[in-house]
Amino acid sequence: MFKSCAQKITSFLALNKEIDSSEYDVYAYGFEVLISFIFNSIMIIATGILCNKIIHTIIFLTCYCPVRQFAGGYHAENYKRCSLTFLGMFLVTVFTDKYLVASISPIFLGIYTFISYAGIYSLSPVEHRNNPLNEGEKKKYKKMARLISSIIVIFILVALTKNSLHNYAFYAGSSLFWIFIMLVLGIIKNIRRV
Structure with a gap:
């Protein structure tokens, strides 16, 4: 289509x-x-x-899309699987928010964010076989993924200092978490292909 x-x-x-x-x-x-x-x-x-989560959704997309563009990672074999994977990630985030976030401490959210950030910082970019990068592009993509992720981490840390913004911090942190997972899956997929 x-x-x-x-x-x-x-x-x-x-x-x-x-x-x-x-x-x-x-x-x-x-x-x-x-x-x-x-x-x-x-x-x-x-x-x-x-789901009555429009601001949360915008935060998720605003954090997820630019980092994912530069970080790379796993890509589904077709657009249908890609759309279903993306929807599944978002639904897991929404349901986790609905049932667990209220009981999660800001310290746990900070650790969750830091682990995801460290993964993005060290692993990106993970190339797709159809879009190999030259050395200059790799350096640029790594720099951009790190820069945008760093800005998101600052937002999360500021949001965690205010109780009313914990949910927003969770959605921003979840975007980093899913990108980290996509990087790991992309590396696994690339290793299996070799």
Whole structure:
């Protein structure tokens, strides 16, 4: 579905001479990724609205998406699995919040965040086989993943000092946790492929 839509958009732009047809594949892939991102974001935001957690959802997405872009990690074999994996991660976060966060101490949330941050700091970027990075890109991606993660950790630490913001800290921390898990799974998947 995403691939078909991307190809239609790219063909339309190539026919109208808006893009160079020799770069058709690059544009088609770019549109495919963009359409997938938009679909997944809308799906998660809709879930957040249904769960009455819209601000929490926005915090989760704002923390998750930029770090994941630079950190890399596990990628599902198709868009359906990708969407279901992302939705599953978010639903686990929402249900954990609903049933456990009130009883979790700020110290535990701080430790949870630190472990996730340390994993991102040391493991990223984890390349995807279809998108290998040169040394310059690896350095840039590592730097960006570390920088954005550091900003999120500062937000979490500030939020943990105020009782009314613990839930927001949990969602930001969960985004780092899931990225760390995706990095570990990506490394495992890359090792199995070799």
